[in-house]
Amino acid sequence: MTASAAASAAAAAATRPGAPTLADVRRFAFRQGPGKGHLGEQHLVDDGAPTTSALPPRWARSSTGVPLPLGTHELLAATSYPGPREPGTLAAPVPRDRLGHLLTTAFGLQRREPSHRYADHRSVASGRAKYPVHAFLAQGPAVRYLDVYRHALVDVTPPGGAAALTEDGTSVLLAARYSDLPAAYGRMRYAVTEVELGVGLRSLCVAADLLGVEARLALDGGSTAEAEAVVRSAGPGTWSAPLAVRLGGLGPVGPSTVLPSPASGGSDPLDSLLEPDDPSVRDMAAVSSLRHGLPTGPPPPARGLPEDGPAGGTDWAQVLWNRTAGRMPDRLYGFALRPAEVSADCLADLLAWADRPPPDRLLAEVAGRVRLSVALQRVGGLPTGVHRVEGGELTPGPVRPRIMAALQPGFAQQPSPNTDSGMRHAAMVWVHSVDVDALLDDFGPPALGLLQLCLGWSVHGLCLAAAAHGLVARPARSFVEYHVQPLFGLPREETPVFMTVCGTSRFTEPMLDLRT
Numbered sequence: 001m002t003a004s005a006a007a008s009a010a011a012a013a014a015t016r017p018g019a020p021t022l023a024d025v026r027r028f029a030f031r032q033g034p035g036k037g038h039l040g041e042q043h044l045v046d047d048g049a050p051t052t053s054a055l056p057p058r059w060a061r062s063s064t065g066v067p068l069p070l071g072t073h074e075l076l077a078a079t080s081y082p083g084p085r086e087p088g089t090l091a092a093p094v095p096r097d098r099l100g101h102l103l104t105t106a107f108g109l110q111r112r113e114p115s116h117r118y119a120d121h122r123s124v125a126s127g128r129a130k131y132p133v134h135a136f137l138a139q140g141p142a143v144r145y146l147d148v149y150r151h152a153l154v155d156v157t158p159p160g161g162a163a164a165l166t167e168d169g170t171s172v173l174l175a176a177r178y179s180d181l182p183a184a185y186g187r188m189r190y191a192v193t194e195v196e197l198g199v200g201l202r203s204l205c206v207a208a209d210l211l212g213v214e215a216r217l218a219l220d221g222g223s224t225a226e227a228e229a230v231v232r233s234a235g236p237g238t239w240s241a242p243l244a245v246r247l248g249g250l251g252p253v254g255p256s257t258v259l260p261s262p263a264s265g266g267s268d269p270l271d272s273l274l275e276p277d278d279p280s281v282r283d284m285a286a287v288s289s290l291r292h293g294l295p296t297g298p299p300p301p302a303r304g305l306p307e308d309g310p311a312g313g314t315d316w317a318q319v320l321w322n323r324t325a326g327r328m329p330d331r332l333y334g335f336a337l338r339p340a341e342v343s344a345d346c347l348a349d350l351l352a353w354a355d356r357p358p359p360d361r362l363l364a365e366v367a368g369r370v371r372l373s374v375a376l377q378r379v380g381g382l383p384t385g386v387h388r389v390e391g392g393e394l395t396p397g398p399v400r401p402r403i404m405a406a407l408q409p410g411f412a413q414q415p416s417p418n419t420d421s422g423m424r425h426a427a428m429v430w431v432h433s434v435d436v437d438a439l440l441d442d443f444g445p446p447a448l449g450l451l452q453l454c455l456g457w458s459v460h461g462l463c464l465a466a467a468a469h470g471l472v473a474r475p476a477r478s479f480v481e482y483h484v485q486p487l488f489g490l491p492r493e494e495t496p497v498f499m500t501v502c503g504t505s506r507f508t509e510p511m512l513d514l515r516t
Contacts (some may be wrong), residue, residue: 007128016401019290021445028190030095032187035420037480062157063255065152065153065256067257069094072515075090076210080312101211106123107123108516111512115330116330124196125201126325132178132196133200137172138173139171141161143155158234163232172247173230173231174204174243176193178284180193189476195453195455198358199456215245215304217245217299218246219299228242242289272467290448293446303356308357314468324505326472330431333418334422342378346380351393351394363457369459384401404423408421408424410484410487412476412478426501429499432458432459433497434490472504473500484499
């Protein structure tokens with residue numbers, strides 16, 4: 001599909017009653033991006049404020065479902081990273097368990113850090129460890145919710161039954177819930193949740209590659225509408241437009257049984273947070289819903305592993321265990337890094353993961369408009385400064401010996417007696433940037449959401465590659481665009497839209513293993 005065809009389809013979608021216009025989306029993009037500081041919409045976040053993070057939907061708290069298989073950790077530990085480039089690196093010993101192992105690989109719990117104030121760590125990258133993306137499994141009329149804490153696919157049991165997909169076979173539906181993030185984020189929750197949808201998509205596709213399962217992303221409006229009906233039937237909540245990923249060659253997971261873990265009951269005190277009367281939430285949902293107007297087309301295979309890159313000398317169980325956004329000791333905020341050399345092989349691996357385009361032709365076209373740059377220090381003998389990424393290779397930019405220290409004031413978390421950001425000691429700071437106005441002109445109102453999906457896809461690749469080499473990789477949306485832009489030598493019209501900070505952690509402690 002050409003950009004003009006995409007824009008025509010998007011324009012038709014935007015004529016739906018109440019749909020945001022192109023001007024509406026431009027204003028929204030500014031308010032949740034560069035304008036958040038100017039308009040006073042970037043508030044201090046109270047980490048003690050309640051959210052709905054880890055709260056299952058109302059009708060996904062039943063006592064029946066299908067337990068997930070055990071032994072995923074052993075399968076991953078026997079699979080070298082990055083493994084063969086063809087699908088099927090990791091073969092489940094029992095075919096009927098393949099889907100369960102796939103879901104656990106993609107979204108399962110990894111560890112609990114005793115002094116960590118946030119949620120338990122999972123396979124998917126998340127800067128705040130709130131994990132706003134939820135996964136549903138649809139097989140014919142059966143709809144189940146992936147509950148990683150109960151290690152089960154829990155039956156969705158609304159009165160009258162859950163909505164069903166017309167598509168035969170197996171589909172995984174991913175949807176982000178805005179109330180899972182602190183309300184003080186305001187409209188910036190849009191960028192965070194949409195990016196994490198892209199993260200979840202990449203994680204699912206990587207797991208499918210490892211298990212030898214073909215995945216296809218159905219991004220058209222019809223598939224989105226059907227998936228949304230399924231998600232909404234799970235109970236109250238304000239959700240993003242969902243993603244529907246079709247998995248081939250898988251049979252039913254089996255009949256439901258009484259789950260060994262107890263149901264969480266009916267109501268929960270946090271349920272009152274699910275549908276807040278908040279104008280920013282309405283704006284976010286409206287902009288996300290523009291994906292309902294995307295045109296129909298044959299979904300191509302969605303491959304998550306990179307095409308090429310050096311071996312990491314580890315296994316997939318260790319990679320997922322290592323994946324971290326960094327941290328500080330208890331009662332301290334931010335993330336701490338220490339100066340350390342990083343090899344040229346590590347850099348090449350990150351470049352290979354970033355170079356894999358997202359699935360779907362339209363997504364790939366949007367991704368082609370995004371520039372990736374990286375600030376380096378102590379990496380593979382390269383000069384400290386900013387480098388451009390072009391065709392999976394680095395093009396040297398200006399030498400700036402103090403680039404990381406210069407970037408520090410633009411980061412949301414500043415060093416203080418109880419906070420660190422680690423930026424000054426980072427080995428790599430990856431910045432995605434794009435001319436947002438030109439992107440909206442050429443692709444129409446849905447382009448803003450497509451952009452976030454592309455960012456999440458790329459960012460999760462960077463995070464996995466960093467973990468393979470023992471590095472912290474912190475996805476970050478909370479930075480001052482006008483501070484970062486000139487330091488990376490970006491043109492005035494090109495806005496930095498996402499940042500990933502990589503380096504060596506200064507803080508470690510014994511951790512509780514939650515893998516199965």
